Amino acid sequence: MADQKHPAVWYEHLHTEKYTGARRGRIHTPHGTFETPMFMPVGTQGAVKGVGARELKDIGSQFILSNTYHLWVRPGDELIAEAGGLHKYMGWDQAILTDSGGFQVFSLSDARKLKEEGVTFQNHVNGDKMFLSPEVAMRIQNNLGSDVMMQLDEAIPYFESYEYIKNSMQRSLRWAERAKVAHKKTDTQALFGIVQGAGFKALRTESANNLVDMDLPGYAVGGLSVGESKVEMNRVLDFTMPLLPEDKPRYLMGVAAPDSLIDGVMRGIDMFDCVLPTRIGRKGTLMTRYGRVVIRNAKYKNDFTPLDPDLSYYSPNPIRKEQFGNMAQYDIPGYNPFKTLTRSYLHHLFNANELLGAQLASEHNLRFLLQFMEDMRTAIENDELLAFRETVMEEYGYNKP
Ligand code: PRF
Numbered sequence: 001m002a003d004q005k006h007p008a009v010w011y012e013h014l015h016t017e018k019y020t021g022a023r024r025g026r027i028h029t030p031h032g033t034f035e036t037p038m039f040m041p042v043g044t045q046g047a048v049k050g051v052g053a054r055e056l057k058d059i060g061s062q063f064i065l066s067n068t069y070h071l072w073v074r075p076g077d078e079l080i081a082e083a084g085g086l087h088k089y090m091g092w093d094q095a096i097l098t099d100s101g102g103f104q105v106f107s108l109s110d111a112r113k114l115k116e117e118g119v120t121f122q123n124h125v126n127g128d129k130m131f132l133s134p135e136v137a138m139r140i141q142n143n144l145g146s147d148v149m150m151q152l153d154e155a156i157p158y159f160e161s162y163e164y165i166k167n168s169m170q171r172s173l174r175w176a177e178r179a180k181v182a183h184k185k186t187d188t189q190a191l192f193g194i195v196q197g198a199g200f201k202a203l204r205t206e207s208a209n210n211l212v213d214m215d216l217p218g219y220a221v222g223g224l225s226v227g228e229s230k231v232e233m234n235r236v237l238d239f240t241m242p243l244l245p246e247d248k249p250r251y252l253m254g255v256a257a258p259d260s261l262i263d264g265v266m267r268g269i270d271m272f273d274c275v276l277p278t279r280i281g282r283k284g285t286l287m288t289r290y291g292r293v294v295i296r297n298a299k300y301k302n303d304f305t306p307l308d309p310d311l312s313y314y315s316p317n318p319i320r321k322e323q324f325g326n327m328a329q330y331d332i333p334g335y336n337p338f339k340t341l342t343r344s345y346l347h348h349l350f351n352a353n354e355l356l357g358a359q360l361a362s363e364h365n366l367r368f369l370l371q372f373m374e375d376m377r378t379a380i381e382n383d384e385l386l387a388f389r390e391t392v393m394e395e396y397g398y399n400k401p
Contacts, residue, residue, distance in 0.1 A: 002187040007217040009148055009190035011036075011249045011270070018383040020266040021241065022376075027063075027249050027270070029095040029147040030188050031087065034062035035377060036249070036270040039256065039369045040097060042278065045070045046080075046090045049278045050359040051366060053091045058313055059367040060374065062094060063147075065273045068140050069101030069108075069132070073123045077143035085145030097273070098146035099253070100137045100194075103222075106155040114154065116171065134178040138191075142184050150220065151179040153194045158228045162200060169196040169203050173210045180214055192251065194222040199232060201239050208243035219244050220251040221269075230260060237267040244268075258287075258372060259398050262389045265376055277365030282358035284350045287368045291397040293343070295361065300347040307346055307360070311338040311367050338364055 002008045008030055015024040025036045040063040041048045041056065048056060048064060056064065066086060071077060083089040086096055105112060105121050112121035118133030134152045141149035153172040156165060176193045183191050193211035197203030211219060221240055224233050237252075244250050249271060252264045256274030264272060277287060286293040289310050293300075313336035337360060349357030379388035393399050 007190055008186065008188050009217050009249070011218070011247060013247070015381055017266075017380045017385050020385050021268040022265045022380045022385050023268055023270060024377055024380040025270060027095075029063075029190075031093060031095045031147055032062075034095060035374075037261075037265045037373055037376060037380075038062050038271055039261065039373045040065045040271060040273040041366050041370075042066075042273055042275045043090070044275070045074070046086060048362075048366070050282055050355075050362040051278070055363050056092070056366075057094075059363060060314070060370045061366070063097055063271070064092060064094070065097045065099065066090075066144070066146065067101060067104060068098050068137055068144070068150075069104040071098075071144060072101065072132075072140045073125050073130070077140040081143040081145075085143075087145060095147040096144075097148040097251075097271075098141050098144055098150065100141070100150040100152040101132055102137070102152045103155040103253075105132055116174070118152075119154075134175040135182040138179050138182040138184070142189065145185075146189065148190050148192055148218065149183070151176045151191060151193050153196060153222055155226075156196065156198065156223060158198050158223065158226050158232075160198065162203075165196075165198045165200060166203055169207050172196050173207060176211060176214060176216070180216065190217040192216060192218040192220050192249075194220045194253070195240060195244075196223045198223055199228065199236055204236060204240045205243060208240060212243065212245060216248075218249040218251065220253050222253050224252065225254045225260070225274075230263065233260065234263050234267070237264065237269070241268045256369060258369075258392055258396055261369075261372065262376065262385070262392060265380070266385060266389070277369055278362040281362035281365040284357070284361060285365075286346075286361055287365045289368075289392075289395050291395075295343060295346050295357075296350050297347075300343045303343040303347070305343055306339045307341050307343060307364060308338045308368070311364065311371060312336065313338070313367075338367065 010028050012026040027034050041061050042065045044067045080086055080089050108124045120131050123130050137152040152175050154168045156168045193216045195207045197207045250269050251271035252269045254274050255272050256276040284296045288308055379385045
């Protein structure tokens, strides 16, 4: 909750890693305090696909992400407000961040018309014509009651002309101003701005400087991980991150590859999200410390080794300790599915089209990333992030020719 000193959502800095720009901190929200850097599982339609609130807690989730556009189209933000808000509706009492819907309108809908006022488009569910503006996106997110709301921005292709990117970025800045004016619940919800400008330093600088002048409670870097190379993404982060205030959370949208998570953290990112772990999980690909495992592969048919002996279950993070008290429950034999169940069993579940296969693999991949972030937080505390990076690059197989 906002008090005189702090907005609804605020960043507490704990430690800066000695050899990189990595930050170890906490984000305070009306639904709890969470450790950074963090990864946020994505529940686009108010549900993390295949993973319920109980399991999300068992694997140490902190924030989860949902989407303005999808919940607006179905079941409707007013229905969710009537139900008491998104937290209550989906049975999740920790923090929620909602993306503004701009990214989805630009990626999902045909026949859209973009104007200064907003964007008109046909929704992907029943084809109805809809109009999304910065004000509408705020009204919806105020109705949903998410802890962090993203401004409406235009999601643009990376490789467009300077003129195009400039016009679009400047419009997104004007939309941020309008979002700020339209925001009705500053004591319980925080509006984050989104830095755009593709690969142009001058445009990213103009975007960041203007957003920082608006004194928003947090900032995201958007328009990355959309097809540009990793080298390119790092180049943009290198000149963008120093423009953002050190006393506020910084969020890199749509990133989950382990090497990119480390690269982002090294440059001072605190928050990440991406559909990747659940999307590839439900199709049968596991993310593990030693790279990806395609569980449908025949070689797993008789593999009676654990799904992933490296993954713990109840998260050892301190917030969970507070909540659960005795961490004896942590990793009790028979309870941790990643150590108890075998690759053979998961192979069978996918082969037999059992729902449980998709559920377990999704939960597995989320736990992998959450534990990865826990390990990264420890590495930052110990000023060992570079060594952590070396190990990951080697083990995950990034260094293979
Ligand atoms: N803007 C918004 N959501 C996003 C992005 C963006 O640029 C991205 C880009 N990776 C993912 N999600 N609003």
